[in-house]
Amino acid sequence: MPHSRTRTRSFLRPVPIPESARSLLRPPFRNYQFDLAYDEMFEGPGLPRPHYQALFQTLLELPPEEMRKSQQAADLSFLHQGITFTVYGNDEGTERVFPNDLLPRIIPNQEWRKIESGLTQRIAALNLFLEDVYHRGRILADGIVPRELVYSCKHFRREMRNLTVPRGIYVSICGTDLVRLPDGSFAVLEDNLRVPSGVSYMLANRKVLKKVFPTLFRDYGVCPVDHYAQALLATLRALSPHSSSRHEPTVVLLTPGVFNSAYFEHTFLAQQMGIELVEGRDLLVHDNVVYMRTTAGLKRVDVIYRRVDDDFLDPLCFRRDSSLGVPGLFNAYRAGSVVLANAVGTGVADDKAVYAYVPAIIRYYLGEEPILPNVETYLLSDKSQRNYVLEHLSELVVKAVGESGGYGMLIGPHSTAEQREEFRLRILAEPRNYIAQPTLSLSRAPCFLEGEAQARHVDLRPYILYGENVTLVPGGLTRVALRRGSLVVNSSQGGGSKDTWVLRA
Amino acid sequence: MNNRRDTTMLSRVADSLYWMSRYLERAEHTARLIDVDLQLRLDQSPETGSGRWWRLLEALQAPHPEHGAIDSTTLTHILTLDKTNSSSIISCVAAARENLRQVREQCSTEMWEQLNRLYLQVNSTTSSEAWLLHSYVFFRAVREGAHLFQGVTDSTMSHGEGWQYIQLGRFVERTDAVARLIGAYFSRLPYSHDLPVESEEYLEWVGLLKSCAAFEAYCKKYTAELRPLRVAEFLLLNSEFPHSVRFSVDKVHAALQAIAELTERKAEQPVRLTGRLRATLSFSQIDEVMASGASAYVESVRQQCWQAHTAIHQIYFDYPVEAELAS
Numbered sequence: 001m002p003h004s005r006t007r008t009r010s011f012l013r014p015v016p017i018p019e020s021a022r023s024l025l026r027p028p029f030r031n032y033q034f035d036l037a038y039d040e041m042f043e044g045p046g047l048p049r050p051h052y053q054a055l056f057q058t059l060l061e062l063p064p065e066e067m068r069k070s071q072q073a074a075d076l077s078f079l080h081q082g083i084t085f086t087v088y089g090n091d092e093g094t095e096r097v098f099p100n101d102l103l104p105r106i107i108p109n110q111e112w113r114k115i116e117s118g119l120t121q122r123i124a125a126l127n128l129f130l131e132d133v134y135h136r137g138r139i140l141a142d143g144i145v146p147r148e149l150v151y152s153c154k155h156f157r158r159e160m161r162n163l164t165v166p167r168g169i170y171v172s173i174c175g176t177d178l179v180r181l182p183d184g185s186f187a188v189l190e191d192n193l194r195v196p197s198g199v200s201y202m203l204a205n206r207k208v209l210k211k212v213f214p215t216l217f218r219d220y221g222v223c224p225v226d227h228y229a230q231a232l233l234a235t236l237r238a239l240s241p242h243s244s245s246r247h248e249p250t251v252v253l254l255t256p257g258v259f260n261s262a263y264f265e266h267t268f269l270a271q272q273m274g275i276e277l278v279e280g281r282d283l284l285v286h287d288n289v290v291y292m293r294t295t296a297g298l299k300r301v302d303v304i305y306r307r308v309d310d311d312f313l314d315p316l317c318f319r320r321d322s323s324l325g326v327p328g329l330f331n332a333y334r335a336g337s338v339v340l341a342n343a344v345g346t347g348v349a350d351d352k353a354v355y356a357y358v359p360a361i362i363r364y365y366l367g368e369e370p371i372l373p374n375v376e377t378y379l380l381s382d383k384s385q386r387n388y389v390l391e392h393l394s395e396l397v398v399k400a401v402g403e404s405g406g407y408g409m410l411i412g413p414h415s416t417a418e419q420r421e422e423f424r425l426r427i428l429a430e431p432r433n434y435i436a437q438p439t440l441s442l443s444r445a446p447c448f449l450e451g452e453a454q455a456r457h458v459d460l461r462p463y464i465l466y467g468e469n470v471t472l473v474p475g476g477l478t479r480v481a482l483r484r485g486s487l488v489v490n491s492s493q494g495g496g497s498k499d500t501w502v503l504r505a
Numbered sequence: 506m507n508n509r510r511d512t513t514m515l516s517r518v519a520d521s522l523y524w525m526s527r528y529l530e531r532a533e534h535t536a537r538l539i540d541v542d543l544q545l546r547l548d549q550s551p552e553t554g555s556g557r558w559w560r561l562l563e564a565l566q567a568p569h570p571e572h573g574a575i576d577s578t579t580l581t582h583i584l585t586l587d588k589t590n591s592s593s594i595i596s597c598v599a600a601a602r603e604n605l606r607q608v609r610e611q612c613s614t615e616m617w618e619q620l621n622r623l624y625l626q627v628n629s630t631t632s633s634e635a636w637l638l639h640s641y642v643f644f645r646a647v648r649e650g651a652h653l654f655q656g657v658t659d660s661t662m663s664h665g666e667g668w669q670y671i672q673l674g675r676f677v678e679r680t681d682a683v684a685r686l687i688g689a690y691f692s693r694l695p696y697s698h699d700l701p702v703e704s705e706e707y708l709e710w711v712g713l714l715k716s717c718a719a720f721e722a723y724c725k726k727y728t729a730e731l732r733p734l735r736v737a738e739f740l741l742l743n744s745e746f747p748h749s750v751r752f753s754v755d756k757v758h759a760a761l762q763a764i765a766e767l768t769e770r771k772a773e774q775p776v777r778l779t780g781r782l783r784a785t786l787s788f789s790q791i792d793e794v795m796a797s798g799a800s801a802y803v804e805s806v807r808q809q810c811w812q813a814h815t816a817i818h819q820i821y822f823d824y825p826v827e828a829e830l831a832s
Contacts, residue, residue, distance in 0.1 A: 079625070080618045080621055080622055080625075081614070081617070081618060081621075082606070082609075082617065082618075082621050250513075257607075258603070258606055258607050263606075264609075267606075267609035267610040268609075268610070270610040271609070271610035271611075276513055276515055276518075277608075277610050278515060279517065281517065282515050282516070282517050284826060286826075286830055292513075292515060293515065293516045293517070293824075293826070294513050294514055294515055294516060295514045295515075295516055295519045295666065295764070295768050295770070295821040295822075296513070296514070296767075296768040296769060296770055297768075297770065297824075297829055298826070298829050298830070299513055
């Protein structure tokens with residue numbers, strides 16, 4: 001893995017603004033800070049990028065009181081709608097409103113087109129990779145991806161060997177995390193190929209923003225996102241094993257239940273698609289056929305959009321103590337009478353160590369250069385890379401390979417000596433279980449906080465659907481690290497989100 | 506397998522809608538009972554009103570306080586804001602919301618927002634002296650919140666199968682609650698059938714009517730002269746007043762017939778049970794009812810209501826799978 005050894009921490013420090021530029025900073029931007037990270041809105045102090053000019057002007061003219069009122073109205077509407085998520089390991093008030101910021105993040109159409117083609121390329125390659133590792137394993141035999149890396153992955157499912165999935169699609173719903181580097185280019189930070197969440201916030205944010213900035217929204221010419229649910233339903237239907245033999249496939253959404261952190265999203269998507277939201281206890285398997293228990297008797301199920309992790313799907317096959325799943329479901333799946341989306345075992349391709357090989361995977365299957373680059377990654381199972389990382393823990397970010405949601409992370413520059421020591425021991429005990437990346441200076445965008453515009457780090461999670469063909473709804477979820485100086489955008493770690501406007505032209 | 510229907514309803518969803526509706530009705534009923542009681546207490550000496558607490562506890566099937574010590578502050582707290590009491594208003598509203606939260610995608614957004622708002626409002630209330638003094642504001646908010654939810658439900662949700670389960674829950678709960686309330690009054694309060702009640706008892710009978718939101722409707726029909734016999738007739742057998750037992754049973758029966766039709770499922774048992782109960786109520790004469798004892802009569806109504814509830818459960822919510830697969 002090639003990597004450069006010149007890196008800097010200085011981007012975390014604010015850059016002083018020259019006196020001459022001070023006068024350009026008018027409220028609400030008076031205290032807006034710049035550092036070496038790419039700023040989404042400004043080319044320099046008081047100098048907005050062309051596509052942000054109209055928003056900038058609007059904000060200068062808008063009394064802060066107006067913004068504060070809109071923010072309060074938005075917060076209240078989120079609370080009343082119950083757009084909340086659950087924080088684990090927190091006894092009281094487990095439901096929390098997902099903080100939403102009113103200033104949109106704007107992406108010019110040209111930039112979006114590149115993202116779109118990059119992600120389309122990536123999902124195609126990753127699906128070919130999954131098909132390959134669960135069948136012949138050519139890529140392993142050719143030594144492109146180390147065999148032991150795949151087989152030691154905790155999300156690799158032996159049960160999936162030689163099982164053919166409809167259209168050869170393993171990942172039909174994907175949420176990829178992108179970051180913008182200091183030079184303004186986008187890079188992929190993480191692929192979420194198991195049960196990515198957050199799309200409901202994308203839709204809820206849009207609804208709120210259309211109310212707050214109706215004219216601005218119209219004048220900007222923003223690509224719509226409201227058809228996401230429809231596109232998702234079409235994708236799921238395209239996977240049905242019985243689409244021709246019976247009139248219309250029955251699609252359901254399987255949720256772990258009301259205590260899951262993304263329960264709001266499950267209900268929202270089921271409602272928007274007009275399909276049943278089922279729990280494990282609503283389903284049963286008889287003769288390898290899946291039925292749901294309805295008031296009019298049992299009804300056959302064809303496609304399950306499952307928001308339950310592999311481990312909990314079927315107590316007969318995976319975790320025996322799971323009460324969220326359906327006994328016998330995996331056998332019915334193997335028999336081909338029901339389809340699961342995403343397929344079982346996709347986690348092997350979003351393992352953070354396998355991630356490092358995605359550019360090679362793209363070249364191998366598609367014979368193309370990756371359109372969107374990866375972030376440079378150190379594999380800790382490699383001795384020389386490991387030694388380098390252990391010497392530079394205070395500069396790097398260390399992540400557990402199988403975790404998501406910002407859990408199990410060490411952010412070097414923000415860590416204490418004890419935390420670094422703890423991670424050093426953990427890495428030495430299980431090197432395969434960790435990777436390291438440079439501490440990225442995620443780009444920053446203005447957020448409306450404490451009555452003024454303040455710069456915060458953001459990322460971008462577009463949602464990719466793969467059924468009959470690949471569909472991306474323009475935009476995605478822009479996640480914000482709301483704490484000053486923080487680099488972690490996950491909702492479970494104090495992050496929020498804002499609407500993302502992809503421009504039509 | 507029946508594929509002719511174009512809509513599907515999960516058994517669990519039907520069960521949740523049914524219970525959501527029952528819990529909300531229960532919260533509203535409890536709020537009205539306590540509010541009426543606290544209002545009446547202002548007109549009475551502390552001794553006169555004490556017997557009513559027992560009737561109230563009986564009517565609400567609430568746990569009796571230890572050592573028989575009763576004061577209105579404690580009791581009001583137990584019945585309204587005590588989260589450890591599963592039949593307190595706060596617990597009922599929370600249970601209603603939790604049930605609806607589990608089937609959110611089945612109800613309209615407006616319904617969810619209304620119930621969620623009511624829950625947030627009730628949940629932010631804390632018990633205190635000052636609160637008790639102005640507790641009528643709280644009770645009114647609960648009643649209005651429940652009414653608003655019903656209105657929103659009727660005007661924003663399709664009147665299909667799901668709506669019928671909500672109707673079913675509301676009126677099964679109401680039948681049971683009103684019957685129990687009548688039973689508590691007629692078994693504990695001395696009365697002579699067909700004479701106007703004396704002044705000190707007058708307030709008690711006003712209390713019963715108001716507890717069913719029936720005082721004004723009663724006066725329209727019989728004037729303000731209160732006779733226990735007429736009160737019983739109005740609350741049990743009136744076909745037009747929405748809180749009477751007969752009206753409620755009519756609604757239960759209608760909802761069951763609609764559901765049986767929509768699901769194309771044989772539901773002879775509950776339809777027969779409620780049909781029979783309906784016939785009994787429409788052909789009963791109040792003199793006969795009182796002659797054999799009002800308490801016994803309402804007890805039998807409650808019994809049949811319970812049987813219907815059990816039958817609904819077995820046919821729609823929790824049927825044996827083996828029989829289904831065999832058919």
